[in-house]
Structures are given as structure tokens and as C-alpha cells.
Amino acid sequence: MITTIYALAFYFATILLVVGIAYRIFEYAKVPAPLNIATTPAPTTVSGVWLRMFCEVALFESLFKSNKWIWIFGYLFHAGLLLVLIRHIRYFVDPRHVPDFIWLGIAYIQPIGKYAGFAMVFGLAGLAIRRIVVNRVRYISSPSDHLMLLLLIMIGVSGFMMQYVDRTDIVSVKNFFLSLAYLNMFDWQPLPDSLPLMVHLTLVLILMIIFPYSKLLHAPGIFFSPTRNQVDNPREKRRLAPWAKALESGSDKK
Amino acid sequence: MSELDKSELDELNSDADTALPDPLEMPVMVPDAMKDLHSFEAAPKHQNDLGFPGELVDDWQDVAIAKIGDLRQKYRSFRVYLDSCVKCGACTDKCHYYLGTGDPKNMPVARQDLLRSVYRRYYTIPGKIAPWLVGARDLTEDVLSEWYNYYHQCSQCRRCSVYCPYGIDTAEISMAAREIMDSVGKGQKYCNEIIGKVHSIGNNLGMPAKAIKATMEDFEEELEEDTGIPIKLPVDKKGADVLLVTPSADFFAEPHIDGLFGYAKVFHELGVDWTLSTTASEAGNFGMFIGSYDNMRKVSLRIREAALELGVKRIIFGECGHAWRVAYAFLNTLAGPWDFLDPKYPVPQHVCEFTFDAINDGKLEFDKTQNDHMTLTFHDSCNIARATRMGDKPGGQFEIPRAVIKAVCNNYHDMDEDTIKEGTVCCGGGGGILTDDLMDVRVKGAQPRMRALRKVTEEHGVTNLAAICAICKSQFTKVLPKYDFDMEAIQSVHQLVSNAIIMSDAPKEEETPAPESPAKSEDEPSPSSEADKKMDDPHQNDRIG
Numbered sequence: 079m080i081t082t083i084y085a086l087a088f089y090f091a092t093i094l095l096v097v098g099i100a101y102r103i104f105e106y107a108k109v110p111a112p113l114n115i116a117t118t119p120a121p122t123t124v125s126g127v128w129l130r131m132f133c134e135v136a137l138f139e140s141l142f143k144s145n146k147w148i149w150i151f152g153y154l155f156h157a158g159l160l161l162v163l164i165r166h167i168r169y170f171v172d173p174r175h176v177p178d179f180i181w182l183g184i185a186y187i188q189p190i191g192k193y194a195g196f197a198m199v200f201g202l203a204g205l206a207i208r209r210i211v212v213n214r215v216r217y218i219s220s221p222s223d224h225l226m227l228l229l230l231i232m233i234g235v236s237g238f239m240m241q242y243v244d245r246t247d248i249v250s251v252k253n254f255f256l257s258l259a260y261l262n263m264f265d266w267q268p269l270p271d272s273l274p275l276m277v278h279l280t281l282v283l284i285l286m287i288i289f290p291y292s293k294l295l296h297a298p299g300i301f302f303s304p305t306r307n308q309v310d311n312p313r314e315k316r317r318l319a320p321w322a323k324a325l326e327s328g329s330d331k332k
Numbered sequence: 333m334s335e336l337d338k339s340e341l342d343e344l345n346s347d348a349d350t351a352l353p354d355p356l357e358m359p360v361m362v363p364d365a366m367k368d369l370h371s372f373e374a375a376p377k378h379q380n381d382l383g384f385p386g387e388l389v390d391d392w393q394d395v396a397i398a399k400i401g402d403l404r405q406k407y408r409s410f411r412v413y414l415d416s417c418v419k420c421g422a423c424t425d426k427c428h429y430y431l432g433t434g435d436p437k438n439m440p441v442a443r444q445d446l447l448r449s450v451y452r453r454y455y456t457i458p459g460k461i462a463p464w465l466v467g468a469r470d471l472t473e474d475v476l477s478e479w480y481n482y483y484h485q486c487s488q489c490r491r492c493s494v495y496c497p498y499g500i501d502t503a504e505i506s507m508a509a510r511e512i513m514d515s516v517g518k519g520q521k522y523c524n525e526i527i528g529k530v531h532s533i534g535n536n537l538g539m540p541a542k543a544i545k546a547t548m549e550d551f552e553e554e555l556e557e558d559t560g561i562p563i564k565l566p567v568d569k570k571g572a573d574v575l576l577v578t579p580s581a582d583f584f585a586e587p588h589i590d591g592l593f594g595y596a597k598v599f600h601e602l603g604v605d606w607t608l609s610t611t612a613s614e615a616g617n618f619g620m621f622i623g624s625y626d627n628m629r630k631v632s633l634r635i636r637e638a639a640l641e642l643g644v645k646r647i648i649f650g651e652c653g654h655a656w657r658v659a660y661a662f663l664n665t666l667a668g669p670w671d672f673l674d675p676k677y678p679v680p681q682h683v684c685e686f687t688f689d690a691i692n693d694g695k696l697e698f699d700k701t702q703n704d705h706m707t708l709t710f711h712d713s714c715n716i717a718r719a720t721r722m723g724d725k726p727g728g729q730f731e732i733p734r735a736v737i738k739a740v741c742n743n744y745h746d747m748d749e750d751t752i753k754e755g756t757v758c759c760g761g762g763g764g765i766l767t768d769d770l771m772d773v774r775v776k777g778a779q780p781r782m783r784a785l786r787k788v789t790e791e792h793g794v795t796n797l798a799a800i801c802a803i804c805k806s807q808f809t810k811v812l813p814k815y816d817f818d819m820e821a822i823q824s825v826h827q828l829v830s831n832a833i834i835m836s837d838a839p840k841e842e843e844t845p846a847p848e849s850p851a852k853s854e855d856e857p858s859p860s861s862e863a864d865k866k867m868d869d870p871h872q873n874d875r876i877g
Contacts, residue, residue, distance in 0.1 A: 106408065106412055109405060110407075110408060111408040115409060115501065117501065117718055117754075118718055119726035119754060120721075140495055140496060141495075144422040144426070144497070145422045148420050148422050209421075214421060214424040214436065215419070217361070217363075218436075218441050219419055220467030221464070221467075222467070292458065293417060293419070299416030300499070303412055304408055304409045305490075316665055318665060325626070331633060
């Protein structure tokens, strides 16, 4: 019963997450950027913009300029999360279906991934404390902002519990997800009976479901941010949004 | 207008050995400190002139909500920025209005949230289901009034966009908010009245063609008296090579006029055939401040028409901040393509780029000692610093004006690194709030800049502040005295050029026509304004403080 509920829930959440984000990306891409509003100094070439975007996404460059505390906590969280996610890949893939060198990489990251989990929760805790202690940040926080951090922290903590407190039969968990991932529709492998696991998976499901409707959209959003992704070339290159082009046919222009 | 805190002023006036406040020092948070600051609303006529309803329409909520929907289909920035903010707090201490007022709604993220909360309520699923959870709220009259007051306490300077990890630009949100308010009939008098004047007369000041011509004739006489050379300020001259588009403040305000004299002297010295236009007699484009593409485009098209009519080959813009943003970043889109102009030159060019190139080519000579009575610093105007470029390298907008100043002045010192260049703090008067009814926030918003200035004054003997923006110049003239500086401490960059430039066709000493202009007539500082007379007095050197 529990296995069936989680199996269906994961299918549902995955579809929602993938379709939801894809739809947002489609929406963002569809809306024109009618004017060049790059925050200058900005790169004057496309490759320069790639570099700028890389520095923003991989190093949080603007945040570094802005506030060292948020940068440290934010970076620990995001970098930790990335490593933890990579570490989790092994639960979703069958080694027989992936090239050796990738599997080797995933195997290599396992011990690092454990520490990364602590870094992630430490960073999140720092952000959560800041949100309460710094009056400027408290002022701008809605209940959802606090809850989002709590959700992520709880995901991390329940993960630790599975590892260190109430050790979960991870092989069974893997079999469950492999049966989902390889679409063994009528042969879902049973989830082990474990409270931390149930908590962990439920919270992850919630995260997947709210992603496309929440501020987590900053992840795709940054790539569409005109102040960051535009080339500083407005004198050389004329841009004209489709709706602005319609104005051109008017009689007011000589 | 509320006065500055007494203790704050005492602090500002304290001796050099007392610790000066950090320019970016965090204020004590005072919720709602500025909530009642309400600038004059536009009269029905001013609204109608721009194609907006004269007064608040009956179904204004529906219209406003529909407008939000419309804008999110037209502007990617608006759409992405409303969705992407994570409330990390990185921007909370970056706005000069928050630093100066302590009102938390002047923190960039909180200012955006005034609108984002409404967007969430009507356009997102969580906001529709559980508004209390995600900080969504209904659009009520209180909210509209809050929008009006706080979106007119934003100078759209984009300092926050530099520091936001996603590049969220509050200026984009505040422009959209003003456009939404205009669409329901709640516009601001200052901006909308001015845009109307540009549409009907040709410039922000409302100066008709005749008056411009007469003023330029007066200026020519003044220049000839000062220099002994017939330096021209041509108006509507067909077939000229260069069309100069400059803020109309350059025709009537100090120190703007001295900057205009500087351009004229440079053009004269280089033998450039140039002209002003009476129809495109304004570089500024307040259409940007109210987020109206239509108005911004209409204002820009005047320049295209003037360029075509006069048959010029190049367009050069005078010293004006947001004008340079619209010119540099938007003009090609709004009024281009410029294929009828000389392709050898960028369209448009900034007058600083022009002068800088001439200096580099060795075509201009200066007597730098003419500016020796001053030690200069440079105020990077926000729109130029963070929304444009000069020259062909990123950051040219910082280097080129400084290079021009250093070519004509011996004494120069920058302010604190985190208050200049891309981190520059706004003068406090940009973005359509340079109006007396907003003086309170103008004075308070200038605090970080004034503190940075105080620091270089005390530590490096800086006496004067140079800028290349008409709004900055006007704003500083008003607020410098509030912080115990001399109102004349603000200089145009081309005023400094004007002081130092050596005119090669200047008459020999004995031929000097003006009796009161002795020996060094050729490099005499420009026009006989009160400012210049004082400058000649060595005891008046300490112009600031």
C-alpha cells in the first residue's frame, strides 16, 4: 500500500516538476526583452556573457560583492546540495546501464557527498538564523520563506537519520526507485518500513511539487535575467520586440 | 520638508580627527517613516496629453490587474523578476533611500514586494490559494496609495541590480508600477507635465524656439566677451555635421550652462560644424521614468526627425545621465536604424567620448593651472555608470570622464571605492523625483553621497564635485547646502574643460577686446558667472565645507 502511494506520488511529482519547469522556461523564453537593460559594465561579446553567467551561477559573483554572510551560507547550501544530488544518482540508475567512467565518478563522490550533506544543512541553518535574527531580512520574510528553509533542513536531517540514527535498508530503497525509474509499472519493489525514510521522501515530494510555483524559480530565472544575459552592444545591434515592431508601421516615423 | 537629525549634522561637521560616519552606514529601521510622502498627482490635462485617463477610473482594480498581465507578456524583465526573488536580503542595505530614511519599504526587495504581493495574489496558484502564506495581498486603495508613495521614492538608479544574485532590477519594477498607475489615471505631476512639454514644445523646460535662439545669442556675446573669440552656438543650422542634443537645463541652470560653454569651446577649437535643434532641444527622456515605451519612443523620434531635417552626419549627446541611458541603450531600438548617418561614428556619441578622443589625438591643449584652485572628485551618475558605456571597453563610462577631468585638472581624488563606479550612490534626485514636493526624500537619499564627499573633503582636501548629469547637478545645487557644503561646489565636467582649454585663435594680448580681460585671456575661465568670480579668489578655494 505504502509502496503504491509513494510510487504514484513520485510519478505525479516528477511529471509536475519537469512539465512545470519546462513550461516556465517556455514562458520566460516567449516573453520578449524589448530593450537592452544589461547592468553595466557588461560583456560586449556573447562569449563574455557566457563567462558572466558562469560566474553568477557557479560562483554567485554578484552575491559575493553584496554580502559575504549570505554568500558563505548560500554557497555551502547550494554546493552541498549539488554534491548530495550527484551522490543520490546511484539510487536511480542501474550500473549496468551507465558507462563505467560515469559510475566511477558517482562512486568517487560518495564519501564527499556525506560531508556535503552537513555543509548543506549548516548553510541552510545559517540562512534560517539570519532570516530570524537580521531585522531587515526578517522584515521581508513571509511564512513561506521560513518554511522553505525548514523544509530543506528537514530533508537533510531526515537523510542523516536514515544514515546515522535509524539505518534504512538502502538496497531496498534503491530497488524501489530502480523499479520506478525503469518503469516496471506492475512490479514496484517494496519500500522498506522506516519512519525517517517516509519523512525524507514525503518532504522531497513536497519540494518537487512546489518548485514550479515558488521562488525556487530563481534557478531557471537567472538564465533569463536581462540585466545579466544581454550583450552590451545596443549601439551596434538594434533590437525590436514583436510588439514594438508593430508600432513601426505607424505613420509617426519618418 | 523635514530637517536632518541634529546629531547627524553635528557628526558631519565634526573635526577631521573624529571618526566620520561610513558613507554606507546602516540606519536604524523606522517602519513607515516615509509612508506619507505623496508627490503631487498629475492634473487631468497632463494625463490626457500622454494618452492616460485624466483621473482614477471607476474599475481601476480590474484595469490595474489586467495591466500587470499585459506587462508580464511584454517585458521579460518584469516577468522573470517577479518570479525569481528568494528574499535573500542581499539588496536590503543597497538603496540610498533606505540608508537615508531607515524606512524598510525603501529596501529594494520590499519596494518590489509592494507590487509582487499583488502579482502573486492574482497571477500565481499559491497566492490564489493561500495568500497569507506567500505574502500575497489584494489590490486595495491603501495598496495603490502605497505604490504611489514608494514608487516615487525610487530613483531607478539600479544599484540594487548590481548586487542581486539574479540581477533583479528594481528600476524595472518601479517603471512598471508607474505605468500601471498611469493606466488607471494616477500619474505624477512632475514627470507627466514635463513629458507633455517635450511633446508640445520640444524640451523639458518648455522653452520655445525663439527663446532658445535668443538665449544662444546672449551666450555667444558672453563667450566673445570672455574669450575675445566669436564662439558660436548655432541653432537649427541645416547641413551641419553634428547635432548636439543636450538637456535643456544646459540653457538656463548653473553649473549646466558652463558645461554647454565647454562643449562650444571644444567644437570651436576643433573646427566642428555643429548645431542645436529647437525641436530636439532636450536630451532627457522622462518617458523612461514612467516606464512608457510609447512616450519614450515618441520623445526619441523627435531626435530622428531633427537629424533628418537638418541633414547632420553625427549625433552627440551632452552631459545628462538618464538621457545617455536612453540614447546609448535604447535610441537605436526606439528611433533607429541610423543608416543615414556617417557610419564612421557610433550613434549616438557622448560629448565626453568626443572630447576624450580629441584629447587623445593631441588636438586640444589645456592650461591645467586654471583649475588649480580646486581639488576635484567625480560623482558617477547612476544611469551612466550602470546602464551605459562610453568608448569600446566595458567600464569606459568610468574611465573616460575621469580621463577628461585629469587632462584638465591637476588635483583629483576619488571617493570611497564602494560609492563610485558600478557601486555609485545616487545623487538622490534621479528617476523623476527632482521636484520640491519630494525634497524630504531627496535630501535624505543624498546622505550616503554627502558622507562619501565629506570623507574625501576631510581626508584629501577635495573642494569640488564634478558630474555629467543635469539632474545630479540640479539636485546637488539644492542638497549640498543641507549638508553644509557650498552649493556651487558642483561642477560640470565640461565646465572644467572650459576653464582650462587653450583656444588657438584667441586674440593676442594687446588685441584683447574686453577691457577687464587681461593677460591670459585665452585661458581665462569661462563665463563671468558669480561662481567663476569667486573661484579666482584664492581665499575662496575651500568651496566645500
